[in-house]
Amino acid sequence: MATRIDGKAIAASVRSDVAKEVEVLKEKGITPGMAVVIVGDDPASRIYVNNKKKACAEVGIYSEEYALPASTTQEELLALVHELNQKEEIHGILVQSPLPKGLDEKLIVDNIDPKKDVDAFHAVNVGRIMIGDYHFLPCTPAGVIELLDRSGIEIAGKRCVVVGRSNIVGKPMAMLLLHRNGTVTICHSKTQNLSEICKQADILVAAVGKAKFITADMVKEGAVVIDVGMNRDENGKLCGDVDYAAVEPLASFITPVPGGVGPMTIAMLMKNAVSAAKIQNDLPV
Numbered sequence: 001m002a003t004r005i006d007g008k009a010i011a012a013s014v015r016s017d018v019a020k021e022v023e024v025l026k027e028k029g030i031t032p033g034m035a036v037v038i039v040g041d042d043p044a045s046r047i048y049v050n051n052k053k054k055a056c057a058e059v060g061i062y063s064e065e066y067a068l069p070a071s072t073t074q075e076e077l078l079a080l081v082h083e084l085n086q087k088e089e090i091h092g093i094l095v096q097s098p099l100p101k102g103l104d105e106k107l108i109v110d111n112i113d114p115k116k117d118v119d120a121f122h123a124v125n126v127g128r129i130m131i132g133d134y135h136f137l138p139c140t141p142a143g144v145i146e147l148l149d150r151s152g153i154e155i156a157g158k159r160c161v162v163v164g165r166s167n168i169v170g171k172p173m174a175m176l177l178l179h180r181n182g183t184v185t186i187c188h189s190k191t192q193n194l195s196e197i198c199k200q201a202d203i204l205v206a207a208v209g210k211a212k213f214i215t216a217d218m219v220k221e222g223a224v225v226i227d228v229g230m231n232r233d234e235n236g237k238l239c240g241d242v243d244y245a246a247v248e249p250l251a252s253f254i255t256p257v258p259g260g261v262g263p264m265t266i267a268m269l270m271k272n273a274v275s276a277a278k279i280q281n282d283l284p285v
C-alpha cells in the first residue's frame with residue numbers, strides 16, 4: 001500500500017515558508033506585488049484568479065486585479081502589460097489563460113518583462129531552465145519537485161518517465177528531473193510501447209489530461225506515481241490521469257487528485273512572486 005503524498009499539507013507548509021520570507025522582505029521595506037490580469041468572463045479563469053488573489057493575501061503579497069472585457073484588443077492588452085512592466089510596486093505579472101479568441105497569448109507572454117514572468121512561460125525563462133540557470137520555474141513542475149523533496153524521495157539516478165510533453169507541464173517537468181540527475185524519458189501520443197516504458201519507471205509523472213489513463217499494468221511495483229491530471233470522470237467528479245484505486249496498492253508513493261499536485265501550483269506561484277521581488281531589488285534568491 002502506497003504512502004499518499006498530501007499535497008494540501010505540503011502546499012500549506014510552502015505557503016507558510018513564503019509568508020515568513022515576505023515578512024523579512026517587508027522589514028527591508030519591500031512588499032512583493034503581483035498583478036493578475038483576466039480578460040473575458042470564463043468561469044474557470046475567474047475561480048483561478050480569485051484563488052490566486054486569496055493566496056497572495058494569505059502570504060502578505062500585495063495584489064492588483066485587472067479585469068478586462070472580452071472585447072479587449074491586442075493593442076490594449078499589450079499596453080497594459082507594458083504599463084505593468086514599468087510599475088515599480090508590481091514584481092510579478094500573471095495573465096490568466098486561456099485568453100479570448102483573437103488575442104495572441106504567445107505575443108502577450110513575450111512582452112512580459114522576463115524578471116516579472118512569475119509563470120516562467122517567457123522564452124527567456126524557458127531557455128534559462130534548459131541551461132539550468134534559472135530563478136523562476138513553471139509552477140506545476142516545480143510543485144512536483146517540491147512534493148518529491150518534501151516526501152524524502154530521491155530523484156538522482158532514478159528512472160523517470162514523464163507522460164505528456166506540453167510546454168507548461170511535460171517538457172519543463174522532464175528538464176527539472178534531469179537537472180536533479182534523474183534518467184528521463186518523455187512519452188507522448190506517438191510513443192510506441194507506452195505501457196512497457198511506463199512500467200520501467202521508478203518515478204512516473206502523468207500529465208496527459210485523460211481520466212484514469214495510467215492503469216495498474218503500466219506501473220512497476222514500488223514506483224512513485226505523480227498525477228498532474230485534472231479531469232472529470234463520467235460522473236463529473238474531479239479525477240486525475242491515474243486510475244488511483246488500481247495503482248495505489250502497487251505504488252510506494254502516490255499523489256491523489258484532488259489534494260496532490262493541484263494545491264502546489266499556487267503555492268509555487270507565491271514562491272515565484274517572492275523571488276521576483278528579490279531579483280528586482282538585487283537581493284539573492
Ligand code: NDP
Nearest residue numbers: 140164165166169188189207208209228229230261262265
Ligand atoms: P496538454 O493537452 O497540453 O498535453 C497533453 C500531453 O499528453 C501531450 O503532450 C500529448 O501528446 C500527451 N498525450 C495525449 N494522449 C496521449 C496518449 N494516448 N498517450 C501518450 N501521451 C498522450 O495538457 P497539459 O500538459 O496542459 O495538462 C496535462 C494535464 O494536467 C491536464 O489534465 C491538465 O488539466 C492538468 N494540469 C494540472 C495542473 C495542476 O495544477 N495540477 C496545471 C496544469 C495542467 P502529444 O504532444 O503527442 O499530443
